[in-house]
Amino acid sequence: MTAAPLVVEERVATAARERLGSAVEEVKVEHRGRISITARKETARDVATCLHEMGFDHTIAVAGVDYPVEKRIEVIYFVSSFSSGDLKHVVVSLRINLDRDKPSMQTLTPIWESASFFEREAYEMFGVDFEGHPNLQKLLLQDNWDGPPPLRKDLRIPEMA
């Protein structure tokens, strides 16, 4: 729809590829204002620190996605910027793939404090363990919930029958 070249997005993607190198698996510009970076769980903290230095100072959402056939759970951090003028319209989605049987990764709250409650929600809904989180407890579910993590595809609600 738009013919203007994606100058800002290409600049960010090139800088990310140069600085991170082999720490990431893929850097892709999807369309206007959307960049996708796929990282590994061991290098997630370094990638996050690099993005923070580039100007992305807060998370807007943290989403978990369950792929039971491929046996993985994907955790996506959507980050954007309040302070840098030309990065305000860009959303970078930082994707990390975790093993479905034992999903765990290091928390990114020391870098982005705004992700604190979002990680708690991903913990209770998907069972992802964020190592080092200051207060990893249930947020939305009741305290005596003993079933499987609700948003995984194993849990079938009556409406799906």
Added chain:
Amino acid sequence: MSILDLNVGPQHPGSGHMRIMVKTDGDFIVEATPDIGYVHRGVEKIAESRNIIKNIPMICRPNIADDSHLNWSYIAPIETLQGVEVPERALYIRTILCEMNRIASHLYGMAIMGGVFSGHTTMYMFGFGDRELLLDLNEMLTGARMTFSFSVPGGVRRDLPGGFREKLLDTLDYLELHLPAIDRIFLSNPIFVERAKNVGVLRKADAVRLGVVGPVLRGSGVRCDIRKDAPYGVYDRLDFEIPTSKEGDSLSRWRVRFEEIRQSIVILRQAIRDIPKGPIAKKSPIMIPKGEAISRIESARGEINHYIIGDGSDKPYRVKMNTGSFKNLLALPFLLKGVHIGDLPIIYGSLDYWPIEADR
């Protein structure tokens, strides 16, 4: 020094069920922990089992006063993935409805979260009385007063009825006359100013670090608004300003919302003058192609996002919803440290926190 455990809630003070566990030392709060989840209904889980049109009323219900923003935010990624281009007239009608909802939501906020939480019943009556005029306009346009589920992928469901333009301009003239009265009884009233000035101060650096959005962010001096930074719909053609405030206390957040009502009136006058003729909806199939998309829309409480993954069928594979109230929740334990207990309703109210929207 002895610490007392105090339970504020679970109760519905004006906008939804919520509980704050407070530890106090005399009259001062040492630590406050919000306990949410009382109205959690599992919208994201249910949305995976219904097709995309059946989801619309359910996704709109978390915010009853401001639901056209949630509606647009859910529809936008579906339209991106399907590649359907929405007609101009439909975008203008959506903008008119969204700005009317923004004014109604701010009047609701000033009435309950500003008025009732501080014991000001006249503000409650003024706010809800003026909001009735906007609900009558909603009824004329969509058929329902609240939660109208008006946008579908491809456009809107109804056209502007006859007589709508005159009634809208009459309502805007009346609101412009009545806003100074609201200012006199509420924002400039020395009794309220005494309670709200320099209470709950959020500095600029803390606001950016905690990731708050909406009027809470603009009240701390950060000039960010999705309608100007990443325009959607027809906002890049409309001429309006973003009110901000430097102080960062509770009174300045209310003043930002009050000025936003004035800017919404400016936007509405331009939109109803410039609306072109044309169709109101394009045909679009009831299925989502394979792919993912995220939307960013500025609602009355802040930025909302919907992240939708499609897999080629008529049901979405994953719907992730993040609303302004959930992002602002992190500011509550931060602001409540070391304040008097009597300041708790003022600070909680100035965040305009809506538990139903945060819990989904």
Added chain:
Amino acid sequence: MSAAAAFWEGVKHMFKKRFTIKHPYQEHELPDGYRGRHLLRMDRCIGCGICAWICPEKTITMVPAANQKTYQQNPKNRFPQYWYVRCCFCHFCTDYCPTGALDYTKDYDLAEYEKELIIWSPERLSRVPEGHRGYQTEFHGRAGVSHVLPTRED
């Protein structure tokens, strides 16, 4: 000084005209297209079941007509029956009906004392209320319901 001005701002409404509508003695005037209960035109319904399929709350079930009259355009003899306890009045059924058999009315007072009376049969839905003016939008029937048609009873 401004505390007195704030006080007067509220008190002066004591001397102004009231604008409260005293329900149920006075009626609030409803616009055309108000989302009340549904009106079914049995001579237009073809029994496709799209209304039952699109309903978010599973309010509608398709049942045969009670009287003996056969409608040629409805070979399977299926008409919608509404269980109004579940309806959220979104009116997707009215807008997506391909023949325009459903319509909006201004009936909103649907409360009953008995549970059985809250289920509205197709014949009861087809009773036209007093002073009814229909409402048709250009969205009717041309909403683009494409290849995904219902193939089972909903």
